[in-house]
Amino acid sequence: MAEVRLDGVTKRFGRTTALDDVTMTIPDGSFVVLLGPTGAGKTTTLRMVSGLDAPDSGDIAIGGRSVAGLTPAQRDVAMVFQQYSLYPHLTVRENLAFPLRSPILRTPPDVIERTVRDVAEVLQIAHKLDNRATALSGGEMQRVSIGRALVRRPAVYLMDEPLSSLDAKLRADLRVELKGIQAESGATLLYVTHDQIEALTMATHVGVLDRGRLVQFGTPRAIYEDPVSVYAASRLGQPRINVLPADLFPGAPHGASHIGLRPEQIRQGEGQDAAVTRVERLGDQTRLHLSLAGHDIVTVTDAHTDLRGGDHIQIRPDRPFYFGADGARIA
Amino acid sequence: MSSFSVTEPSGGTKWFAGILVVSYAILTLLPLLWIVATGFKTSEDAIAYPPKVLFEPSLEGYVNLLTERTRATEGMLEEAGPPRTWYEEIARDQGTVITGASRYGERFLNSVIIGFGSTALTMILGTMAAYAFSRFRVPLKDDLLFFILSTRMMPPIAVAIPIFLMFRQLGLSDTHLGMILLYTAVNLSLSVWLLKGFIDEIPREYEEAAMIDGYTRFQAFRKVVLPQAATGIASTAIFCLIFAWNEYAFAVLLTSGTAQTAPPFIPTIIGVSGKDWPAVAAGATIFLVPVMVFTILLRKHLLRGITFGAVRK
Numbered sequence: 001m002a003e004v005r006l007d008g009v010t011k012r013f014g015r016t017t018a019l020d021d022v023t024m025t026i027p028d029g030s031f032v033v034l035l036g037p038t039g040a041g042k043t044t045t046l047r048m049v050s051g052l053d054a055p056d057s058g059d060i061a062i063g064g065r066s067v068a069g070l071t072p073a074q075r076d077v078a079m080v081f082q083q084y085s086l087y088p089h090l091t092v093r094e095n096l097a098f099p100l101r102s103p104i105l106r107t108p109p110d111v112i113e114r115t116v117r118d119v120a121e122v123l124q125i126a127h128k129l130d131n132r133a134t135a136l137s138g139g140e141m142q143r144v145s146i147g148r149a150l151v152r153r154p155a156v157y158l159m160d161e162p163l164s165s166l167d168a169k170l171r172a173d174l175r176v177e178l179k180g181i182q183a184e185s186g187a188t189l190l191y192v193t194h195d196q197i198e199a200l201t202m203a204t205h206v207g208v209l210d211r212g213r214l215v216q217f218g219t220p221r222a223i224y225e226d227p228v229s230v231y232a233a234s235r236l237g238q239p240r241i242n243v244l245p246a247d248l249f250p251g252a253p254h255g256a257s258h259i260g261l262r263p264e265q266i267r268q269g270e271g272q273d274a275a276v277t278r279v280e281r282l283g284d285q286t287r288l289h290l291s292l293a294g295h296d297i298v299t300v301t302d303a304h305t306d307l308r309g310g311d312h313i314q315i316r317p318d319r320p321f322y323f324g325a326d327g328a329r330i331a
Numbered sequence: 332m333s334s335f336s337v338t339e340p341s342g343g344t345k346w347f348a349g350i351l352v353v354s355y356a357i358l359t360l361l362p363l364l365w366i367v368a369t370g371f372k373t374s375e376d377a378i379a380y381p382p383k384v385l386f387e388p389s390l391e392g393y394v395n396l397l398t399e400r401t402r403a404t405e406g407m408l409e410e411a412g413p414p415r416t417w418y419e420e421i422a423r424d425q426g427t428v429i430t431g432a433s434r435y436g437e438r439f440l441n442s443v444i445i446g447f448g449s450t451a452l453t454m455i456l457g458t459m460a461a462y463a464f465s466r467f468r469v470p471l472k473d474d475l476l477f478f479i480l481s482t483r484m485m486p487p488i489a490v491a492i493p494i495f496l497m498f499r500q501l502g503l504s505d506t507h508l509g510m511i512l513l514y515t516a517v518n519l520s521l522s523v524w525l526l527k528g529f530i531d532e533i534p535r536e537y538e539e540a541a542m543i544d545g546y547t548r549f550q551a552f553r554k555v556v557l558p559q560a561a562t563g564i565a566s567t568a569i570f571c572l573i574f575a576w577n578e579y580a581f582a583v584l585l586t587s588g589t590a591q592t593a594p595p596f597i598p599t600i601i602g603v604s605g606k607d608w609p610a611v612a613a614g615a616t617i618f619l620v621p622v623m624v625f626t627i628l629l630r631k632h633l634l635r636g637i638t639f640g641a642v643r644k
Contacts, residue, residue, distance in 0.1 A: 050543055051542075051543075052539050052542070052543070071542065071547065071548075072539075072542045072543045073542060073543070073544075073545045073546060073547065077543060078543065078544075079540070079543045081536050081539070081540060083534065083536050085534065085536035085537050085539070085540045087537060087540075087541075087555055088559065089558040089559060098541070098544055099544035099545055102544055102545025102546050103545065103546065103547075103550065104545035105545055148540070148544070
């Protein structure tokens, strides 16, 4: 359990800058989710903290101590890889015991046995312990891979899209489980995903990365309700935020080029006339696809609405976000 | 992950393939069978024309291979008395008496020491070099790899004279160490290239995971990479052993006594008392065994597929 601090971390691979002057403090005991599309620098950040790659400049400290020059083993981190890299020549049990048997930990056999059993129980793989790692399904492999991190009590857990290859139900189960484990143990966890549900349900803090730069860092709520840019605003929210030309509605502040409207920022029943193009009924909510002066808008309405395609409704912005030409939030 | 679709072949195709495989096997195994059979023939049967497919087996070839004999005179026979062992009897039947053990045993042992010694050394150096080339940013990597490969671009015997002179200067002529170093040098280029290919296929994630799990890079190499490279190491080792085991030209040139291997020794059997083909065949048969045993022992590692499926790509 430790605080992790990144200070001006920059990493280049050839001509591409994977991380550009990233400064961020991951508080002790927090669950930090890094959000961003492929290539944003999420995995690179994890690899920097783990010690698998070294930054070109900047410093990383774990528990207040700079880890520059330390090997991954010396940093006391556990990592779940996106490629669930189980050791194929070992059984599930041996895979889970592998970190505990390391020369650094040298755990006594009875403790190994107990820990492996406990973790296997939590991840619902206890019945597969004596299988070869290669004789598992994708979801089972991924769980063993998570388990291999959970058997330890490291300073920080690093997880790179650990749930991405699981089916929806298991993903939902493990979200709750992971959050529970983290909350209970007070572990510091740095977690990479591009699934916003995972970010919203588990994170205490979210870091939004855009092409190697950390554009916003804060609670999920702060990022949802107070995004710094179009990019940050687009990371969270289902359906996605509608980004439209600012002059589509009256009242845009000076310098605004775009207006951002989340469903709850669209007041229905007054304002401008919009045509309903499609009604999507999702059970607990219904999505309205609207067309306003040639622009598509997606919003949410009453689950039992009588609206249908071809109808017209009035909408108006309600405390919207305004963004400048460069995408930065101005109001 | 590599995937390939398998279509169940039709009955006719299966039969055709079966016949092809069996005929090829017969074609390649027949000379081998002939050598083994000749080893158990008498000298007369060995050169009989038409060749004898069915014959009365005899251990004459093996006795002649493993013993030194001399043509028996009346006096010697009287002095020696009646033959006491079955092999003495076989020698007596040919009109000779056994004067001692032949050098074949020693030469065979030399082959074992040099063959397996150089194979072991090649594998140790080759695996580590291949790992380094596969995983690290080595300056001038491509040039170095090409240089390593280029050592095999001419037949090794082309450099026989410089090597002969070097060995004489260094006192390596006719020593086990010299031959082990020489065969290692020749085998290393092939093994580095082969092993690099195998190690390239092992995803880095395994070592990275192991290093995060608390192991050093060398421990990760030993515990994670080596077991997965077992297939490649086994097949490369077989190649290296076969080369070192069969090598003839350098062995003739650089060894004569202490470190002489079996290949240059076997032809010398011919000259002892006429053309003793059964003894030559017996020598060849025994010579075949270690490589065969080695290959059979490593056979299960030659089957690929242990690493399939554990890393998602």
